[in-house]
Amino acid sequence: MTTPAASPEPALRPARSRRPEWAGRNYLLLTAATVVTNLGAHGALIATTWAVFETGGSASDAGLVAMARFLPLVLFLLIGGAVADRIPRHRVMVAANALNCVSQAVFAALVLSGTAQLWHMMVLTALCGTGQAFFNPAAEGMLMSSVTGEQAGRAFAVYRMAMQGATIGGAALGGALVAFVGPGWVLAIDALAFAVAGGLRAFLDASGTPERAPSGGLLADLREGWQEFVSRPWLWSIVAQFSVVVGLIGAVEAVFGPLVARDELGGSRPWGVALAAFGVGTVLGAILMTRWKPRRMLFVGSLCVFPIALPSAALAVPLDAAGLTAAMFVSGVALEVFGVSWMTALHQEIPEDKLSRVSAYDWFGSTALLPVTTALAGPAEAAFGRSEALWGAATLMVVVTALVLLVPDVRNLTRRASTEQEQKAEEADTADEDEPAPLVSADAEGALGRNG
Template sequence: MNSAADSRPARRLRGPHWAGRNYSLLTAAAVVTNLGSHGALIAAAFAVLETGGDGGDVGLVAAARTLPLVLFLLIGGAVADRLPRHRVMVAANSLNCVSQGLFAVLVLTGEPRLWQMMLLTALGGTGQAFFSPAAEGMLMSSVDGEQASRAFAVFRMAMQGAAVGGAALGGAMVAVIGPGWVLAADAAAFAVAGAMRSFLDVGHIPPREPGGGLLADLREGWQEFAGRPWLWGIVVQFSIANAVVGAADAVYGPLVARDHLGGAGPWGLALGFFGAGTVAGALLMTRWKPRRLLLAGTLCVFPLALPSAALAVPVPVGVLCAVMFLTGVTLEVFGVSWMTALHQEIPENKLSRVSAYDWFGSVALVPLATALAGPAENAFGRTQALWGCAVSVVVVTALVLCVPEVRTLRRRTREVTARPPAGLPDGSPDAGLPDGSPDAGPRKGSADPERPVGGHG
């Protein structure tokens, strides 16, 4: 045990004593992908609008990305717990690079058809389905329990700091040179990040024991997931919250920006302020360690309703930016608390599978919501649809507080939360981990840059 622990400093890059080589590489790669992906989200919406599409078409393209994400997530989680996670991540980044590159070529060379944009976006969603569980498990295994909360906060601060520049720069680039070049920049970012992730070291992760096959792996992950009421309760909460907020961000936001705020530039600025808020929230969480992790975090989800309400009014750009900043701060408090709770409760060898169930629940309704956003606007009006999004977030967040574990789960001491050092199997007497604990995942201000909602995550 001591020899494995003592060998770690030799593999570390420069940085804090808890920032190992994998953590540093994961952080740097997340910064790169966030710079590209946040601008690309804006670019994709305006690429559809510039070809004569309407809100329904924007929703169909957004749904095309999320549908394969839902279909392949569980398989992606099982694969990530069987194969070296960094290889899964690199392969997924390669697919994202190719799909975004082709999307950029279509936009730059002519008028892409709706089915072409949907197909390429679907390929990107497929890559994301395999990337997300692998990335979640890789990040969770890269930090020690004692410093997990601070490590997650710093990781997210760096990631969201890149989002500030990516969203603002992306919106400005769409307005000045068009969405095609922004999509091309995102493809290049995936290529660079994939190359960085290829250097991740998985030598400290014990080899997986041969199991009973893919279905057995999925069943084992489900047992871990379903046995935690606080875990599946919050996933159900975000299944609804992600759906309605995703529809508001992907469909209604660009439309309100076009009709009332002045176009892509102001909308990109507002998204940049959200990113700035997440940076501030992550900075706060490097110092603040709430004892009741999920209670503090869940109370901070209520402001997620504010952006939809602000778009419903609609408020001036300055007010919208302030609302987005506040939302970013509070949602990041939830995000760090959530990741810390997962790191504390879930054994390393099940991280990716249970993360996949979390991802699956969190994005399952997003394709339906984004596809129905246009028809809902036609049936009820854009303002009423946005108010419905805001009310839905408040209701589901209030309901999840009825789960006792959400109110009572506490941060544990160093001896309990510390993960086993490299080479020490889970469940050994020195591991300091509770027997049979499970995992969860991103979208709630996730560590993943391609989360469906601008926060979880």
């Protein structure tokens, strides 16, 4: 009698991380750090205004402090973009976080000690704005370099969902803490958040970044970035469009919205609820974009700019609080669809070594009109009336959006990612959901995973 051959012992099934392929080490570090900074920074914006009021400052003084933060952001953005394409981006980000940490810590100490004066607050917020001018282009370039092309849209949507969620939470938590413990402690928390985020970003891995050719100097870098920017009609036309759109949104949210809420809706609470609805809309828009990958991404994104005019129209009527809240919610969803589509287009079309410079021109163009439109909001109301000024803002947003759709590249730029690769990646993300948890955790396989 022969003994049957023993069947081979089944090979141990390797533990499988449930983390998606596109969520590499750098991506997760960047997302975690952004959540931390947004939680602190949006509470600090509220705390800064209240710090001005607690020292006896007026609304005009609060405006001066806000302007002191904004001007360096505009002035140094282009230089920040060039610097971020010259040296490792994560070093620029860590240095900017360190500057923000120190400036906010000093600001907090002055407020807590009761010695803060207006010029102190202006100088310290100006330092914070300078840090952001160097940070923003570096962060955008680093994020775009951290994800794979096939799943870039989904990665950006998840990133923006986390960012917007932290923004809502930070504003809500900051407002509550200002009321309970005072603005000084909220500013101190913001300083701590910058320290933690800077520590996370120090662990970013730049080894996978392609080596950059020797530079001809800062001015040469700026010229090269400008050539890259103006050579793409879809890029400069949408930035020009958003220069107007962002400027008008700034005037509506900073000036007209609070005024209408005070005079027509019974106070600040309806406006706060409407802003919260906008935030919820951005989160849901980001969730939508984790699944939806429109082929003509800029065309779809630009169509979604039309609903952004709804809050201006709602305030012009004015609608009741429920109508305004609904308009803000819809505009939040629409804005996030555009935002993810825009980031995906930049990731696909702009060379990696020029991402930060192009991002700087994008940031600069999109924010350049903000001080002008906010300054003219009051005179426009006096000259034309509040309702007329708001209808004018809504109409202008619609007109510039319609004009940008006349640009062929905006209508026709298509997603080039492989459909087959995307399908395989999506199947890998959703397969085996009923499997037991792996014996080896993602953390044990290598902290935050491999570099994406």
